[in-house]
Amino acid sequence: MIVLYGAQAAFGLPQVSPYVSKTEIQLKMAGLAYEARDAMPEESPKGQIPFIDDGEVRVADSTFIRMHLERTYGVDFDEG
Ligand SMILES: N[C@@H](CCC(=O)N[C@@H](CS)C(=O)NCC(=O)O)C(=O)O
Numbered sequence: 765m766i767v768l769y770g771a772q773a774a775f776g777l778p779q780v781s782p783y784v785s786k787t788e789i790q791l792k793m794a795g796l797a798y799e800a801r802d803a804m805p806e807e808s809p810k811g812q813i814p815f816i817d818d819g820e821v822r823v824a825d826s827t828f829i830r831m832h833l834e835r836t837y838g839v840d841f842d843e844g
Contacts, residue, residue: 766796767817769803783826784814790830794839 768791770784779785779800791798798816808815808824815824816832823832833839 766791766798768798768800768814769807769816770800770814772802781813783812787814787816787826787829790833790839790841793841794833794837796833796837 768784768788770779770788771781772779774780777785779788788798788800803813803815805812809822810824812824814826814829815822816829818832818836821832823829830841834841
């Protein structure tokens with residue numbers, strides 16, 4: 765299962781980082797199972813959240829995560 769690393773809920777939002785929200789919505793749109801965990805940016809290969817673990821692969825940056833999901837799972841987020 766994909767693990768999505770992001771920030772906590774804050775300011776009445778379920779997720780305080782817009783980039784993490786973007787990735788989480790894309791995971792939902794793709795219908796992929798995932799687990800969300802809190803992480804600090806320093807834990808990311810690029811020093812920022814979000815990043816994901818997909819099996820043995822770790823991908824950082826919401827744009828690269830999107831590309832990974834499209835390539836790995838055949839998702840087209842621009843469809844329709
Ligand atoms: N280009 C990155 C931007 C991610 C980003 O700016 N994340 C912020 C949180 S919203 C962050 O981790 N900031 C911590 C830092 O830059 O030290 C992406 O699209 O994932």
